[in-house]
Amino acid sequence: MLKITDLHANINGKEILRGINLEIKAGEVHAIMGPNGSGKSTLASVIAGKEDFEVTEGSVVLNGEDLSEFAPEVRAHKGVFLSFQYPIEIPGVTVTNFIKTAINETRKAQGLEELPAKEMLQLIREKADLLEIDRKFLSRSLNEGFSGGEKKRNEIFQMAMLEPQLAILDETDSGLDIDALKVVANGVNKLKSEKNAVLLITHYQRLLDYIVPDFVHVLYNGKIVKSGGKELAYELEEKGYDWLK
Amino acid sequence: MELKEKLVSSFLAFENKGNIDLDSTVHAMRLKAIQNFEKEGFPTKRDEEWKYTSLNPLLKYDFSLFPNAEKSVGFKNVESYLINDIESYTLIFIDGVFSSFLSETTHEDCDVCVLSSALARPKYKMVIDNYLNTIANKNNSLSELNTAFVKEGAYINIPKNTIVPKPIQIINFSTGSEKEVLLQPRNLIVVGENSHVQIIERHQNLSKNTTLTNSVTEIFVHKRAIVDYYKIQNDTNESSLIDSTFISQKQQSVASVSTFSFGGKITRNNLEFYHEGENITSNLNGISILNEKQHVDNHTLVDHKSPNCESHELYKGIYADKSVGVFNGKVIVRQAAQKTNAFQQNNSILIDDGATINSKPQLEIFADDVKCSHGCTIGQLDESALFYMQSRGIPKKEAKALLLYAFANDVVEKIKIPQLKALISKLIAKKLNVQLGFEL
Numbered sequence: 001m002l003k004i005t006d007l008h009a010n011i012n013g014k015e016i017l018r019g020i021n022l023e024i025k026a027g028e029v030h031a032i033m034g035p036n037g038s039g040k041s042t043l044a045s046v047i048a049g050k051e052d053f054e055v056t057e058g059s060v061v062l063n064g065e066d067l068s069e070f071a072p073e074v075r076a077h078k079g080v081f082l083s084f085q086y087p088i089e090i091p092g093v094t095v096t097n098f099i100k101t102a103i104n105e106t107r108k109a110q111g112l113e114e115l116p117a118k119e120m121l122q123l124i125r126e127k128a129d130l131l132e133i134d135r136k137f138l139s140r141s142l143n144e145g146f147s148g149g150e151k152k153r154n155e156i157f158q159m160a161m162l163e164p165q166l167a168i169l170d171e172t173d174s175g176l177d178i179d180a181l182k183v184v185a186n187g188v189n190k191l192k193s194e195k196n197a198v199l200l201i202t203h204y205q206r207l208l209d210y211i212v213p214d215f216v217h218v219l220y221n222g223k224i225v226k227s228g229g230k231e232l233a234y235e236l237e238e239k240g241y242d243w244l245k
Numbered sequence: 246m247e248l249k250e251k252l253v254s255s256f257l258a259f260e261n262k263g264n265i266d267l268d269s270t271v272h273a274m275r276l277k278a279i280q281n282f283e284k285e286g287f288p289t290k291r292d293e294e295w296k297y298t299s300l301n302p303l304l305k306y307d308f309s310l311f312p313n314a315e316k317s318v319g320f321k322n323v324e325s326y327l328i329n330d331i332e333s334y335t336l337i338f339i340d341g342v343f344s345s346f347l348s349e350t351t352h353e354d355c356d357v358c359v360l361s362s363a364l365a366r367p368k369y370k371m372v373i374d375n376y377l378n379t380i381a382n383k384n385n386s387l388s389e390l391n392t393a394f395v396k397e398g399a400y401i402n403i404p405k406n407t408i409v410p411k412p413i414q415i416i417n418f419s420t421g422s423e424k425e426v427l428l429q430p431r432n433l434i435v436v437g438e439n440s441h442v443q444i445i446e447r448h449q450n451l452s453k454n455t456t457l458t459n460s461v462t463e464i465f466v467h468k469r470a471i472v473d474y475y476k477i478q479n480d481t482n483e484s485s486l487i488d489s490t491f492i493s494q495k496q497q498s499v500a501s502v503s504t505f506s507f508g509g510k511i512t513r514n515n516l517e518f519y520h521e522g523e524n525i526t527s528n529l530n531g532i533s534i535l536n537e538k539q540h541v542d543n544h545t546l547v548d549h550k551s552p553n554c555e556s557h558e559l560y561k562g563i564y565a566d567k568s569v570g571v572f573n574g575k576v577i578v579r580q581a582a583q584k585t586n587a588f589q590q591n592n593s594i595l596i597d598d599g600a601t602i603n604s605k606p607q608l609e610i611f612a613d614d615v616k617c618s619h620g621c622t623i624g625q626l627d628e629s630a631l632f633y634m635q636s637r638g639i640p641k642k643e644a645k646a647l648l649l650y651a652f653a654n655d656v657v658e659k660i661k662i663p664q665l666k667a668l669i670s671k672l673i674a675k676k677l678n679v680q681l682g683f684e685l
Contacts, residue, residue, distance in 0.1 A: 071640075076638035080636075098647075101647065
């Protein structure tokens with residue numbers, strides 16, 4: 001589904017990604033771990049199409065299609081979803097209106113009719129229940145004054161609504177207490193299928209107890225220095241990253 | 246001939262036209278006003294109050310001062326500028342001349358009619374003498390210019406204990422019957438004790454010709470009366486407007502003025518509130534959304550003279566291309582005005598590098614037991630918010646519009662007439678060039 005080949009990316013002339021190779025197949029869960037500054041969030045942003053980064057070499061191919069020339073919204077329409085480490089506050093736009101707009105713009109891009117209001121409402125309720133989100137929460141301004149846990153839960157709620165093919169969860173576990181982590185992980189697990197894939201980006205092995213990866217990759221200094229099964233995460237937890245340098 | 250000379254030399258001809266048999270006090274008022282205008286002339290950028298707005302680009306035109314009204318204007322031509330889906334009284338002026346054919350006036354429970362007849366008829370003399378030109382700022386030479394040629398406009402007199410059942414629309418059209426035209430409407434609005442009225446004012450050029458409107462409105466709000474006043478400024482790029490609105494409030498009254506500026510070449514709004522009693526509330530709201538080389542200057546004054554009053558001021562601006570915004574919000578809290586609550590907020594977003602906002606809060610506080618605050622922010626569209634929205638599939642253009650919509654929305658929310666709120670939302674969407682699938 002996703003094939004990243006020799007990916008190099010700069011920000012303000014500084015090279016952050018130095019030749020990433022990664023292949024993710026449908027139905028798989030991959031985790032990328034690594035110390036601070038290793039390029040984890042950059043990789044997530046580059047896949048999602050953030051314009052601050054300049055791709056200098058290599059490619060990101062989704063379902064056989066090179067994404068490099070596509071704007072972030074086009075990538076979203078093609079099935080890429082990025083759950084932000086720090087979701088942005090948008091005063092004056094409610095959670096409901098935001099997700100309605102996102103859904104309908106995506107449908108429009110896919111040549112579909114807008115979702116009828118009734119069906120939309122039903123879908124919103126269903127997914128809100130899945131993430132144990134209070135209905136009142138949906139009429140609040142997006143992320144404004146949300147706690148860290150509420151923001152992350154809201155990210156996964158949006159993911160549930162948009163049903164992406166490739167979900168990239170950037171540090172979704174940070175700022176979550178254990179109960180919230182369970183709710184979020186449970187949500188992700190329920191959404192997982194043979195047709196989609198998840199890329200987890202995390203510092204700690206903790207999240208991987210709840211969302212079990214098929215593969216774990218260690219990112220260091222802009223390169224994947226080691227790949228393995230889920231046991232690699234435990235090894236990292238035990239030994240730290242120093243032995244890989 | 247320069248515009249000032251032309252105006253001064255036309256004054257006698259205007260007075261001698263004698264088509265209205267006027268009371269001598271009105272003649273005296275006009276004479277005094279033209280003398281003041283002759284002395285002061287048009288304001289220049291040297292004048293502190295006009296530092297950021299130059300009238301020079303307008304003064305070069307050879308304005309026709311007494312245009313011929315275009316007679317062939319029918320309802321079809323003006324319909325789209327009226328709010329049609331509500332019952333309302335309408336006062337429609339075509340090139341400065343009242344159109345009884347297009348208007349709907351009343352004398353039933355209140356007077357919703359025209360100033361020319363109020364000036365001419367003895368029946369109205371007392372109201373005219375008591376109110377006309379009593380709060381218009383005499384230091385404002387443009388207001389004086391309007392007074393010198395005072396003749397036509399809305400005359401609205403609501404007796405006490407009257408809730409006017411439907412909003413009143415005052416619309417001044419210009420038809421382009423002359424190449425360049427100067428219009429000077431004058432509105433007088435008196436709202437009696439415990440009464441309530443909603444008014445919508447609009448100026449609209451129906452042609453591509455040049456129009457300058459120098460409008461003056463005086464509003465008197467008596468005890469416990471409520472006035473909601475809305476100004477829609479969405480005129481063509483050939484049209485400029487100088488609007489001076491003066492409001493005098495008695496105790497426990499509530500007066501709200503909302504100004505929506507989306508169009509026009511140069512727009513200057515002088516909005517002044519004077520408190521004459523306790524427990525008064527004044528609300529000043531505004532949205533400016535400008536592009537190209539549009540220029541809007543909001544100059545406001547709230548003069549707190551008595552204790553226990555409040556004022557709430559919220560102006561938002563979105564400036565694109567080479568547009569220019571000016572906000573000058575003056576709040577005076579005089580020594581007697583203890584326990585005043587005065588809040589002022591001006592938020593601006595500059596979309597393009599060439600856009601400008603000059604924002605100047607001006608608080609003069611002479612009382613010690615007061616709560617006054619002012620806030621001023623100038624920002625750009627938040628790039629990280631745009632990326633966030635795009636990453637959820639919302640295209641950049643829609644994402645921008647959604648952010649701007651949300652930015653302006655708390656002012657739109659204050660509109661109390663639903664049909665007007667819908668119209669303003671529509672105008673904003675049009676101005677931002679997007680279609681959103683829902684109302685915020």
